[in-house]
Amino acid sequence: MANPKVAFFKFSSCAGCLLSVLNIEPVLLDVLGVIDIEYFIMAKRDNHEGPYTIGFIEGAVTTPKEALELKKIREECAILVAFGNCACTGGVPSIKNWSGMTQEQLTKTVYAENINDPMLTSIPAKGIDFYVKTDAYLRGCAVDVGEMVELIKRALKGENPLFRPHSVCNECKLKENVCLLVSEGKPCMGSVSAAGCGALCPSLNRQCEGCRGPANDCNAASLAKTFMEDLGLSKDDVVRKFRKYAGNTPEFSKGAEAAL
Amino acid sequence: MSDRRLYVDYLARMEGDGAMDIVIGENGEIKKAAWEVWEPPRFFEAFLIGRKVEEAPELVQRICGICPHAHHISSLRAMERAMGVKVSEQTRLLRELMHYSDWIMSHALHIYCLAAPDFVGYESVVAMAGNPDLLPIVGKALGAKRLGNDMIVAICGHEIQNRTSVLGGYTAVPSKATLQALKDRLKASKEFGYETAKLAAQLANAEPYKSLERKAEYVSLYDPKRYPINEGKLYSNDGFEAPDEEYPIWILEKHVPNCNCKHATLKGKGNLVVGPLMRVNNNFGTLSADARKIAAEVGFSVPCFKPFMSIVARALELVHAIDSAIELIDVLGEPKLEPIKYEYKAGESYAVTEAARGICCHGGRVDKNGVIQKYDLIAPTARNIASLEDDFRAFVPKLVNLPDDDLKLKCEMMIRNYDPCQSCATHSIKVNLHREK
DSSP: OOOOOOEHHHHHSSSHHHHHHTTTTHHHHHHHSEEEEEETTBSSOOOOOOOOEEEESSSOOOSSSHHHHHHHHHHHHHEEEEEEEHHHHGGGGGGGGGGSHHHHHHHHHGGGGGTTOGGOOOOOOOOOOOOOOOEEEETTTTHHHHHHHHHHHHHHHHOOOOOOOOBHHHHHTTTTOOOOOTOOOOOOOOTTTTTSOOOOOHHTTOOOOOTBBBBTTOOHHHHHHHHHHHOOHHHHHHHHHTTTTSSHHHHHHHHHHHHH | OEEEEEEEEEESSSSSSSEEEEOOOOTTTTTEHHOOOOOOOHHHHTTTTTTTTTTTHHHGGGGSSSSHHHHHHHHHHHHHHHHHHHOOOHHHHHHHHHHHHHHHHHHHHIIIIIIIIHHHHHSHHHHTTTTTHHHHHHHHHHHHHHHHHHHHHHHSSSSOSSSSTTTTSSSSOOOOHHHHHHHHHHHHHHHHHHHHHHHHHHTTTTGGGGGGGOEEEEEEEEEESOOOOSSEEETTSSOEEEEGHHEEEEEEEEOOTTTTOOOEEEETBBBBEHHHHHHHHHHHGGSSSSHHHOOOOOHOOOOOOOOOGGGHHHHHHHHHOOOOOOOOHHHOOOOOOOOOOOOOOOOEEEEEEEEEEEEEEEEOOOOSSSBBEEEEOHHHHHHHHHHHHHHHHGGGGGGSSHHHHHHHHHHHHHHHTTOOHHHHHHTTOOOOOOOOO
């Protein structure tokens, strides 16, 4: 059987998730033996047109041109994966969506006099599923390489990957961490954020910032109230928290709106 | 006879999205030599306004997945300076070790995965690995990259985006046992660093690379006592010196007629260039003893104005980074978890660090509640754009007899010499972007 054809694309983002593909050094050569990388501009010079078996997309969609390209890529890929937080939810680039500035003001602030240049056209940053059907999500900023390898292995076997829909709190309890929210009064977002990182930040004594987006059935509005009433965070602080890594999602929107 | 055009619409084996456009006239004159970055803008400098000061270092590391630590540490130092926050000696040392770990990862990645395939005639490192003769060295390169990554994980918690380093210090520190285990691996990788320098010198000392020379304003940080990575003053080979917090005064961006992008220039001077070759030129004396010894052995000496020698400079810095990391681990001993304390205070300041690919500048203004009022950043790639076009103009006429495909590749290599990060560049260069239809 021929190896599946795999493609990696980049939209508006930092390339950190794409670099993660090369950060599986111990198994990298094994993985390369069972897939054919047909398109990966950051890593190779010789790239090929689709169709592809799996397409990984890093980055948010922030221009009309990217939205058009995305639709074309969707048609070329049997399985389309949102690769990292920006592609899943719009991520860090989506912070501009709530900056309080118009796009013209944003452009003026960064690019001074050239604001009418068509290359600088920008629209509100969105995750890829705002535009196309998305088959799988690799969450996190950046992605967890373990989950990435899990997805590739499962795809090779024609199975769904086993990802965790529950909250970071579950993983934190399994690690027997002291609760940063309850015991230390830190504004940790673990209770509303999706697991899969192994409660990475709380295990390092840093509160979860929600970089994997919302967990299933999370109650962000209630956590927003706790932040304000019990921890004394200001309205602005709470809004900033819920409009950082996944402000576009309906779940985190409820957290921000509860504070406003 | 008509003009000859070399156009690559999407440059490979570099971070981000960019194109190259060179037009050679009938008599071999260069009519156009442009490197166009068309990465979509993400507006960091705008959306950081109104965010909390702690969020600046957290968010700016997300400008670039390849040099996150340079953006992060520049931002930390600028924001701490703005609010008068002093950090402990241990924090300074851990930040240095964190950044050297990033250099080890990034230099191994660039030398073997991004640059070497061009020199040995492969389209990628994956293709190189398909050659049984080259597979062992590819394996070793991946091992060194892994070591850099494991060091980053030990200090920061994650390969790409750090979790532990925050304004004022660290939320968690690595144990002595963890650091000692890394030290053993660093010692074992010294041989690989040596091999890399020999290999890089062998590749770059071939024609036409070794004959391509162009003197330019080489800018880096400088410290007479310590190789600069996180701290130092701004310095050039042509007599320029200034405190790093003054970068907004000295590094200017000006519009050049008939050119696609605004060029970063040094006030009162002209085009400048940054990166490992420039650092090594300006700071050769503070490279580790072994790095200097190996330089002599492979025939590398300063001053060196050959851009293709940047692969050798990068290899020497790989050796230096391994040596420095070993030394830092010894000095750190058993790191202690220190309390993080600071108060919000209104202020404005700027700071510069050395990303693997050159100086990285950040800074801004904070109000008394710790809310950012203004934010500014200039990434290394922005500075190199103008100088790279000078390389094209100087070198393409010498290579003009090569067939199109080969000349195109040589021009791409001239860009890769600078190990560019086009995502970084886009958020700082104030460019008039233009893409040929």
